[in-house]
Amino acid sequence: MTIHLKYWKQDGPDVPGHFEEYTLNTVNEHMSFLEMLDVLNEELQLEGKDPVEFDYDCREGICGSCNLVINGQAHGPKAKVACCQLHMRNYKNGDKITIEPPRAAAFPIIKDLVVNRGAFDRIIEAGGYVSVKTGSAQEANAIPIEKEKSDAAFDYATCIGCGACVAACPNASASLFTGAKLAHLNHVPQGEVERSNRVVAMVDQMKEEGFGDCSNFAECEAVCPVGISISAIAEMRRDYMKAMFS
Amino acid sequence: MPSFIKAINSQVGRKVMTGITGIGLMLFLIGHIAGNLTIFGAPDAFNIYTKTLADLGPLLYVIEAGLAFFFLYHTILGVSIWRSRRKARPEGYKKYQTKGGPSHQSLASKSMIYTGSIILVFLVLHIIHFKFGADYATMIDGVEARDLRRLVIEEFQKTWIVVGYVGVLSLVILHLSHGFWSAFTSLSMKSKEASKKIQMASYAFAIVIMLLFIFIPLYIYFTGGEGSLISY
DSSP: OOEEEEEEEOSSTTSOOEEEEEEESOOOTTSBHHHHHHHHHHHHHHTTOOOOOOOOSSSSSSSOOOOOEETTEETOSSTTOOGGGOBGGGSOTTOEEEEEOOOOTTSOEEETTEEOOHHHHHHHHHHOSOOOOSSSOOOGGGSOOOHHHHHHHHHHHTOOOOOHHHHHOTTOOOHHHHHHHHHHHHTSHHHHTTHHHHHHHHHHHHHHTTOOOOOSOOHHHHHOTTOOOTHHHHHHHHHHHHHHTO | OOOHHHHHHSHHHHHHHHHHHHHHHHHHHHHHHHHHGGGGSSTTHHHHHHHHHHTTTHHHHHHHHHHHHHHHHHHHHHHHHHHHHHHHOSSOOSSOOOOOTTOOOSHHHHTHHHHHHHHHHHHHHHIIIIITSOOOEEEETTEEEEOHHHHHHHHTTSHHHHHHHHHHHHHHHHHHHHHHHHHHHHTTOOOHHHHHHHHHHHHHHHHHHHHHHHHHHHHHHHHTTOOTTSOO
16 A cells, blocks of 8 residues: 655754655555565665664563653554554555654654654663662562552553653653652662652652643553553652651 | 641642632632522622622631632642643654543643633733722611622623633633532542542533522523612
8 A cells, every 4th residue: 555654753862853755566464564664765775865763572461661751642643552463454545654752851853753752761760670689689479569559560660661652742741651660669669769759859859850730631541552541640749748757 | 747838749739739729719619609599689699798798897808818728729730731742742742632432631630720810810810800890889677888780780880801801710610610620639539430420510510500690690691680680
């Protein structure tokens, strides 16, 4: 089928970017969205043009590297699907597709559709960990944890850190990511010890990185490829308020 | 442990305080409409109600200052959160659309800053209109009091006043239909089931309270102040 593409081209972080257009005539419905972009890049290179840079790694929806904004929706039109798992059968012959990088001051563009998500790493560094004594660490299964709590911790731990929540949030807030990274630790005894310090440090870092405030639009939950709920943000708010009195 | 000042200025605290002030303002609306409805009571009921408020003296000033603080704080936070988005996303999308599903992006949620701004301007005009409006006198139990009821009934027979009030109050419905849910969400409502119920309650609250508010000017306008619900 034929797909008309319009994609963002930007040579580097500090140079102005622009949209370029290309019509692909060799797209088939079994291709993933990224495979379609591979074909685009092959054609561009054969024509002696600069290929479009985009982030990817596993291509099976678990690494969180890809995070294209497709026709104004992070990861494209399907719910709970990363764009590497989005297939071209979701489009029709002759469709026009606009591809943009996630837009946020905290995610500076490196090139074209690739952004630097180091801000997420720094939020984790601020407190998204548990301090354990390595070497003499006890057997993890020796600590009893209720099934409900371990399930909740696991659900939050499925966050792959792709940044779709930031990309789709009208305020470019990182609350869903930060909430998930807090909540998956707070539901298990190992995370309980540093709970108060963790929430304050991570919420502070989120602001420090230049992410916006949360306005409860819940668009983050709608675009999250692993379906993290905004209850993660509620957990963050509860913990922060509790930390005030601890 | 963060200090109180640091906490309320954090990204979490700002939203929590927006929710708390919002709930405070909604409670005020309930009190306001309860008072307004006394216009349908005995001939003196409304003026006795306003006189009781006026007789609070210094306490009334304290209550007014508290209300003004809630309004201003709520406004400052709302504007500040809205402005933060430009800093957080200096370059917007060429194309942007919501993915639907669990998203709460709607006409109501996206227009909070605009409906809020109009409500604020309306509030100032509303206070000038009634609190500082014509000062008619009446007698209640042999004591002279302000006849605010006469002013209300006179004003709500003017077409442009009724159109303006009903118009702005319709925007309040929009503001509350998202605001009620958002306030509880900001106060850390976690469960999905509760969230759905609160969203329903949000619509119900907005519609019921605003229909009551709108009923008074419309009733007075269409009955020329002489409807059977108003006794003289």
